[in-house]
Amino acid sequence: MTVDDLRKVARFAQIDVPEDQLAPLLEQLAPALAYMAGLPDLDPVTVTREVPCNVFHEDVPGGHLSQQALLQNAPQQEAGCILVPRVLE
Amino acid sequence: MTIEKKTAVELAGLLAAGQTTAAGLAEACLRHADEAGGFVTTSAEAALRTAGRVDARRGAGEALPPLAGVPVGVEDSFCTEGVLTACGSAMLKGFIPPYSATAVTRLEAGGLPLLGKLAVGEFGLEPDGPCGAVLAVAQGALPLALGSDHDGALRRRAGDAGLVSLKPTWGAISRYGLVSAASSLDQAAPVARSVMDCALLFDLLAGPDPLDASTCQAPHSPVAPSLDGEVGHLHIALVRELQEAAGPASAAALSAAEALVVLGATCREAALPLAALGPRTHYILASAEASSNLARLDGIKYGHRAQEAEGIGDLIAKSRAEGFGPELRRRTLLGTYALLTAYRAEYYDRAVRLRAALVAACDELLADCDLLLTPLRPAAGYGEALDREGLCTVLANLAGLPALVLPFGGGALQLIGKRGSEALLLNAALALESLERRGS
Numbered sequence: 001m002t003v004d005d006l007r008k009v010a011r012f013a014q015i016d017v018p019e020d021q022l023a024p025l026l027e028q029l030a031p032a033l034a035y036m037a038g039l040p041d042l043d044p045v046t047v048t049r050e051v052p053c054n055v056f057h058e059d060v061p062g063g064h065l066s067q068q069a070l071l072q073n074a075p076q077q078e079a080g081c082i083l084v085p086r087v088l089e
Numbered sequence: 090m091t092i093e094k095k096t097a098v099e100l101a102g103l104l105a106a107g108q109t110t111a112a113g114l115a116e117a118c119l120r121h122a123d124e125a126g127g128f129v130t131t132s133a134e135a136a137l138r139t140a141g142r143v144d145a146r147r148g149a150g151e152a153l154p155p156l157a158g159v160p161v162g163v164e165d166s167f168c169t170e171g172v173l174t175a176c177g178s179a180m181l182k183g184f185i186p187p188y189s190a191t192a193v194t195r196l197e198a199g200g201l202p203l204l205g206k207l208a209v210g211e212f213g214l215e216p217d218g219p220c221g222a223v224l225a226v227a228q229g230a231l232p233l234a235l236g237s238d239h240d241g242a243l244r245r246r247a248g249d250a251g252l253v254s255l256k257p258t259w260g261a262i263s264r265y266g267l268v269s270a271a272s273s274l275d276q277a278a279p280v281a282r283s284v285m286d287c288a289l290l291f292d293l294l295a296g297p298d299p300l301d302a303s304t305c306q307a308p309h310s311p312v313a314p315s316l317d318g319e320v321g322h323l324h325i326a327l328v329r330e331l332q333e334a335a336g337p338a339s340a341a342a343l344s345a346a347e348a349l350v351v352l353g354a355t356c357r358e359a360a361l362p363l364a365a366l367g368p369r370t371h372y373i374l375a376s377a378e379a380s381s382n383l384a385r386l387d388g389i390k391y392g393h394r395a396q397e398a399e400g401i402g403d404l405i406a407k408s409r410a411e412g413f414g415p416e417l418r419r420r421t422l423l424g425t426y427a428l429l430t431a432y433r434a435e436y437y438d439r440a441v442r443l444r445a446a447l448v449a450a451c452d453e454l455l456a457d458c459d460l461l462l463t464p465l466r467p468a469a470g471y472g473e474a475l476d477r478e479g480l481c482t483v484l485a486n487l488a489g490l491p492a493l494v495l496p497f498g499g500g501a502l503q504l505i506g507k508r509g510s511e512a513l514l515l516n517a518a519l520a521l522e523s524l525e526r527r528g529s
Binding site for chain 1: 100185188265302369384388389391392400405406407409423435440446473475482
């Protein structure tokens with residue numbers, strides 16, 4: 001992984017890493033990356049166990065949480081809505 | 090009354106005989122909770138309300154579930170309606186779930202007063218994070234606890250503390266409301282002072298849940314009533330690679346094998362060469378799953394929100410950078426990297442293939458025997474640090490198999506069974522526990 005890779009990974013992971021911390025962080029990640037790279041490649045094998053499959057249910061109306069319950073943990077709210085920074089300029 | 094060393098079954102016996110009350114037990118445990126440690130939140134009021142209801146029902150002559158009135162604690166990774174649930178993370182500081190995990194509602198339905206939430210490392214991913222479920226039971230503040238097990242750390246800590254812990258088959262207990270980190274590896278897992286306590290807690294919690302489509306669909310048949318410690322029919326295998334890696338640390342497993350043979354079981358050695366690659370496979374998959382699962386924590390709907398940010402993307406990135414601890418930031422970055430289109434084939438896809446091969450190898454071994462008997466961890470000098478801790482325990486998580494640890498012969502050992510074979514596993518453990526108690 002290069003510093004450029006890490007910058008890109010941090011953007012995808014949505015974790016802010018200031019520019020001056022990229023190189024030290026890369027150094028910290030190096031042993032784990034080397035560990036992960038040590039996994040050999042295997043030919044695909046036949047797995048005999050049941051593979052996970054989709055489980056479908058009838059679409060039945062049920063109970064739901066109240067607006068108040070859903071908003072109770074929102075860091076910022078206004079007029080019954082979750083407040084976020086402007087999305088459209 | 091001293092409850093510190095009593096099992097849940099013994100306490101249930103005292104309750105049934107009218108020698109104590111559920112409220113009395115809850116109060117005694119709560120008095121001991123601070124001193125014992127392990128709790129991050131106590132919920133005395135709710136616990137005493139549940140206890141009072143149980144006492145009233147008992148007083149009215151009502152038939153009650155086996156563990157009704159026995160205090161319990163749950164790891165802080167289970168959502169509890171109206172009670173703080175932070176999963177060991179500043180990202181969820183102050184989060185009060187509007188609903189409870191299915192496991193929690195089943196504990197309440199079984200009449201177990203929930204005394205509080207137990208410490209856990211951040212989203213269960215911190216290797217040296219706290220393990221309140223083990224601490225509280227080991228220190229005598231609780232007879233029973235419910236934790237979560239994605240890599241066997243809970244089993245290892247329980248084994249070290251002389252306790253019993255059962256990681257059931259993946260899908261046996263609903264994960265609805267268990268804060269997801271590594272979904273394909275996580276499973277709710279009882280911690281207790283005896284095998285029968287584990288069995289009764291498992292019976293209370295297991296079974297299909299319409300709120301979790303990954304639960305086993307067949308109704309759960311209680312295992313506790315069938316346990317008799319009879320092991321004469323069992324075929325057991327010691328996993329050669331794990332025995333060799335453990336060296337002297339395999340003594341408990343070896344002496345358990347000898348004891349089971351004396352009781353009529355057969356025991357042989359079997360090879361599982363891929364076992365050595367389990368921790369590496371697990372590390373990649375757990376990081377990848379956590380990076381995906383924890384993407385929902387964005388500081389928008391709930392959880393920590395950064396105070397200063399320019400725009401919504403910056404707000405999310407800064408909130409996550411501030412809210413996650415160093416290990417979680419690392420694992421999230423590594424997991425994201427392993428899933429990038431450019432590197433996925435080299436990391437994630439390889440790990441998925443390795444997991445499939447491990448599953449096939451475990452299934453093949455278990456086609457010829459009933460149970461695998463292993464040490465808890467390898468010897469101190471074994472392999473790389475990241476390989477060492479989980480070598481013996483991650484197999485069961487990767488393969489979705491039930492696994493149980495229990496103290497034996499001055500150490501601890503692990504039994505691994507086929508999917509859905511908790512009754513066999515618990516029965517063998519009960520036989521060993523009986524021998525251990527007779528010997529002590």
